[in-house]
Amino acid sequence: MSERDARTAVDPTAAQDVAATEVPPEILAQSLGEYLRGWWLRVRGGNSGVLPVVLAIVVVAVTFQIANSKFLSPQNLVNLFEQSTVYMLLAMAEIFALLLGEIDLSVGLVMALGSVVVAELVQPTGADWPWWAAVLVALLCCAAVGAIQGSLVARLRMPSFIVTLGGLLILEGVAILVLGGSLVSIGNSRFSNEHVLYELFWGTFDPVVSWILLAVLAGAAGTLLWLRDARRRRDGLEAPPRSLTAMKIVFMAAAGIAVVALCNVNRAHFGTIEGVPYLIPIVLVVLGAWSVLLQRTRFGRYVYAVGGNPEAARRAGVSLPAVRTWGFVLAALTSGMAGVLFASWQVSLTTNIIKTANSYVLLAVAAAVIGGTSLFGGRGKTIHGVLGGLVIGGIYNGLYLLGVASQWIDVVVAAVLLAAATIDVLSRRGAPRQA
Numbered sequence: 001m002s003e004r005d006a007r008t009a010v011d012p013t014a015a016q017d018v019a020a021t022e023v024p025p026e027i028l029a030q031s032l033g034e035y036l037r038g039w040w041l042r043v044r045g046g047n048s049g050v051l052p053v054v055l056a057i058v059v060v061a062v063t064f065q066i067a068n069s070k071f072l073s074p075q076n077l078v079n080l081f082e083q084s085t086v087y088m089l090l091a092m093a094e095i096f097a098l099l100l101g102e103i104d105l106s107v108g109l110v111m112a113l114g115s116v117v118v119a120e121l122v123q124p125t126g127a128d129w130p131w132w133a134a135v136l137v138a139l140l141c142c143a144a145v146g147a148i149q150g151s152l153v154a155r156l157r158m159p160s161f162i163v164t165l166g167g168l169l170i171l172e173g174v175a176i177l178v179l180g181g182s183l184v185s186i187g188n189s190r191f192s193n194e195h196v197l198y199e200l201f202w203g204t205f206d207p208v209v210s211w212i213l214l215a216v217l218a219g220a221a222g223t224l225l226w227l228r229d230a231r232r233r234r235d236g237l238e239a240p241p242r243s244l245t246a247m248k249i250v251f252m253a254a255a256g257i258a259v260v261a262l263c264n265v266n267r268a269h270f271g272t273i274e275g276v277p278y279l280i281p282i283v284l285v286v287l288g289a290w291s292v293l294l295q296r297t298r299f300g301r302y303v304y305a306v307g308g309n310p311e312a313a314r315r316a317g318v319s320l321p322a323v324r325t326w327g328f329v330l331a332a333l334t335s336g337m338a339g340v341l342f343a344s345w346q347v348s349l350t351t352n353i354i355k356t357a358n359s360y361v362l363l364a365v366a367a368a369v370i371g372g373t374s375l376f377g378g379r380g381k382t383i384h385g386v387l388g389g390l391v392i393g394g395i396y397n398g399l400y401l402l403g404v405a406s407q408w409i410d411v412v413v414a415a416v417l418l419a420a421a422t423i424d425v426l427s428r429r430g431a432p433r434q435a
Helices: 003-010 014-022 032-044 051-067 074-099 107-121 131-154 160-179 192-202 207-234 242-263 279-296 298-308 310-315 320-346 351-371 382-401 406-430
Strands: none
Touching: 051 351, 051 382, 051 406, 074 107, 074 242, 074 279, 074 298, 074 320, 074 351, 074 382, 107 131, 107 160, 107 320, 107 351, 131 160, 131 192, 131 320, 160 351, 192 279, 192 320, 207 242, 279 298, 279 320, 279 382, 298 310, 298 320, 310 320, 351 382, 351 406, 382 406
């Protein structure tokens, strides 16, 4: 008899606590109080969700604001988010591999390949492709890399560490060859295709348009959330209490108002730079799409099943090779999206920048793990990549404001990563064991 069974035999009410740690609160809760109790039991049982990373964001914000009063200024916060965007997308890419219990060491160089391809294709003296076609081809190239690596891992059963390490080295050489050893720029505003790519990272919405978009998005998201939960209650399925749904809607609206108000402050030292950056809706679209894919589709359930217990998933009829292959394809595709923004961010691409992209894989893994994704597979969400990316960006930004040398910044990030990995290991030990 396991320890859990012995405890429930002595105290029958303990069975309720055990169930609450293993079942989402929405299933058992009939009121906000019951939901919060179920959530707390899950936290005590090792499933802390986004709580640690939210606390980390608060600690980072408070610490650096005390050290430098400019940290929480509108100008710096918008700049921080812009700098963190690439970390967020790469972390979301890495999460697809981590959920499967694998690792992808090539996301940084896949990003570099995507950035070089899209920049080369829009050159007016070269291919001179339309910007949308260049982006599409860059994403397809990255997805093809993921398909090759995923097939080697899933069908030949090669270790993902070795496959993606080899891919990392190959892609670095390929990206440099595509670059042709020269500087490639997309910053010339005279050419419309280059200008569109440049604006992806640096462009902003008009302040009035920003408020209109917020009203439309917040209204649509709130309506869909309320109708979805109401439909689930009507059909007798699990759903959070109405009060919790209302709180989520109010929180989303308040957060949106705060972000738009922050972004509408003039951030330029000379002239005018105001409005919500294009980056924010881009990240939100990617986050929303991958969240729906992983949490609302059969494929998503298969990903969690394979990462949690591959043998049980295989016996249940899940095609492990297909799920694993598609996981690496989606990881590479998301890295390609990061590559398009990386090209826009850097404006000019050189061989040194391509080599620098190699280090981004470490930040991607760090952001995913710090955000709450488990290194052991089967647990994590794409929102963890966004929040973890904010932590990484906040640390880099805050230490840079303090004038700390880059090598010490890496030490701090590594320490935070080790702390997050330790929490992951301890939470696994504290989680209820299966009988």
